[in-house]
Amino acid sequence: MNREDYRAHFETLELTSEATPAEINKAYLLLKDIYSTDSLAITAMAEEISAEQTADILERIEDSYRALTEMFSAERHAVTELADRLAADIDEFNGAVLKKIRQRLKVSLDDMALETRVRREHLVNIEADNFAELPVAVYTRGFLLNYAKFLSLDAEKVVESYMANFRLYCQDGAR
Amino acid sequence: MESDREHSGRILAVGGGKGGVGKSFIISSLGMSLARKGRVVMIDGDLGGANLHNFLGVSPPKTALADFFERKTPLAELIVASGIENLGLIGGMIGTTGAENIKHAQKKKLFNHILRLEADYILIDLGAGAHFNTIDTVLLADDKIIVVTPEINSIENMYNFLRNLFFRRLGGALGVHGYRELAISVWKERQELGIRNFKQLIDHLKDISPELHRLIDRELAGFKINLVLNQAKGHRDIMIGNSVKSVCRKFFGIDTLYSGYVEYDESVSHSINRGVPYMNTFAASRCARCIEKLADNLMAGRQVRIS
Numbered sequence: 001m002n003r004e005d006y007r008a009h010f011e012t013l014e015l016t017s018e019a020t021p022a023e024i025n026k027a028y029l030l031l032k033d034i035y036s037t038d039s040l041a042i043t044a045m046a047e048e049i050s051a052e053q054t055a056d057i058l059e060r061i062e063d064s065y066r067a068l069t070e071m072f073s074a075e076r077h078a079v080t081e082l083a084d085r086l087a088a089d090i091d092e093f094n095g096a097v098l099k100k101i102r103q104r105l106k107v108s109l110d111d112m113a114l115e116t117r118v119r120r121e122h123l124v125n126i127e128a129d130n131f132a133e134l135p136v137a138v139y140t141r142g143f144l145l146n147y148a149k150f151l152s153l154d155a156e157k158v159v160e161s162y163m164a165n166f167r168l169y170c171q172d173g174a175r
Numbered sequence: 176m177e178s179d180r181e182h183s184g185r186i187l188a189v190g191g192g193k194g195g196v197g198k199s200f201i202i203s204s205l206g207m208s209l210a211r212k213g214r215v216v217m218i219d220g221d222l223g224g225a226n227l228h229n230f231l232g233v234s235p236p237k238t239a240l241a242d243f244f245e246r247k248t249p250l251a252e253l254i255v256a257s258g259i260e261n262l263g264l265i266g267g268m269i270g271t272t273g274a275e276n277i278k279h280a281q282k283k284k285l286f287n288h289i290l291r292l293e294a295d296y297i298l299i300d301l302g303a304g305a306h307f308n309t310i311d312t313v314l315l316a317d318d319k320i321i322v323v324t325p326e327i328n329s330i331e332n333m334y335n336f337l338r339n340l341f342f343r344r345l346g347g348a349l350g351v352h353g354y355r356e357l358a359i360s361v362w363k364e365r366q367e368l369g370i371r372n373f374k375q376l377i378d379h380l381k382d383i384s385p386e387l388h389r390l391i392d393r394e395l396a397g398f399k400i401n402l403v404l405n406q407a408k409g410h411r412d413i414m415i416g417n418s419v420k421s422v423c424r425k426f427f428g429i430d431t432l433y434s435g436y437v438e439y440d441e442s443v444s445h446s447i448n449r450g451v452p453y454m455n456t457f458a459a460s461r462c463a464r465c466i467e468k469l470a471d472n473l474m475a476g477r478q479v480r481i482s
Binding site for chain 2: 034
């Protein structure tokens with residue numbers, strides 16, 4: 001998809017190009033609703049809007065949604081493949097390893113915090129193996145799960161490996 | 176118009192076709208909210224029907240815009256205390272001169288004085304209707320706030336206001352480049368040309384020449400309006416703001432931000448009638464919180480988040 005098309009699709013869905021897949025879904029459903037029902041906003045200028053025009057707009061909304069969804073799934077696919085390769089030979093998922101994978105996947109902590117709703121400082125502590133500052137196991141486990149899923153890693157494997165270290169630390173009597 | 180000036184205050188103007196949609200309530204409440212952040216000067220630009228003082232709970236100012244036009248009093252000297260800290264008021268004109276009677280030179284002078292006012296926020300309340308003096312004042316503002324209610328008449332009037340607003344701006348730009356007559360003739364022949372709406376007219380003009388295309392694109396790019404939906408009685412009403420925004424973007428091609436909605440509250444009219452400022456008396460109400468949110472959204476260029 002070239003840049004112009006890309007921009008146009010986002011514009012059709014009335015989004016900026018920073019929009020996330022979740023926002024795209026939401027915008028699509030909203031717009032579809034507006035242009036397929038008798039919205040007051042359209043009735044108020046019914047004289048100027050023909051049925052064909054509304055149909056045309058609906059079609060453009062569908063097209064843009066499809067194009068963007070396909071693009072995101074292709075992108076997602078590429079990320080998953082790379083993540084698989086990066087994680088292939090790793091037995092121990094400690095903080096440093098996770099950080100390296102995240103950086104190779106070009107994911108920022110800020111983006112991750114925003115999307116996973118895990119506070120940035122927890123993510124930093126995970127990557128630093130800073131067990132003392134992480135919350136109790138049940139929460140840390142949850143954060144890790146989100147972390148791993150966000151990077152398209154095998155979440156179960158990551159959690160199991162990381163939590164083994166975390167438990168060892170706790171058993172040492174620090175907690 | 177707003178790009179070639181230097182002033183420190185941010186100008187917010189509220190217009191919108193229909194009377195009684197809550198323009199004065201919204202702008203006065205925004206003023207009270209912004210007065211906690213900086214110095215606010217509020218101008219009652221509803222010439223002929225000035226009553227912004229009622230919303231602030233003060234009596235009509237003894238000096239007003241009439242003095243600016245008739246006695247040549249500098250605008251800054253017309254600011255009176257509003258009873259609210261950090262908020263000064265410039266009264267309008269009651270029953271004397273309507274917006275239509277302001278001469279071009281007077282208007283230019285007024286705008287120059289507005290731009291030179293020392294304030295962080297300059298808020299201008301405007302009367303109903305789409306007279307070109309009202310339109311020009313909205314065009315002067317950094318934030319062009321348009322208020323609608325969830326009613327078909329209000330939305331219709333708002334579209335009309337928007338058409339006038341953009342044409343006035345475009346007309347100015349086209350006039351400078353000698354395209355004004357062309358635009359008018361296209362509009363006159365719209366039926367034959369199969370032009371049904373604003374967007375189609377714009378597209379038609381753009382196709383005429385590359386220069387015109389660039390010119391229109393430039394005007395459209397710098398043009399943004401802020402939509403506010405007032406008197407919302409629930410989720411359905413709030414969503415109407417979203418559809419109006421979408422129509423403005425798709426059929427007018429105008430960058431429209433849905434900056435906020437304000438929930439209906441019958442205490443609003445009670446407050447106005449009793450002469451008490453709503454924002455102070457009902458600071459914790461849902462409606463007051465909507466105003467606060469609206470003020471934040473406007474300042475940050477954010478929109479209503481639909482959940």
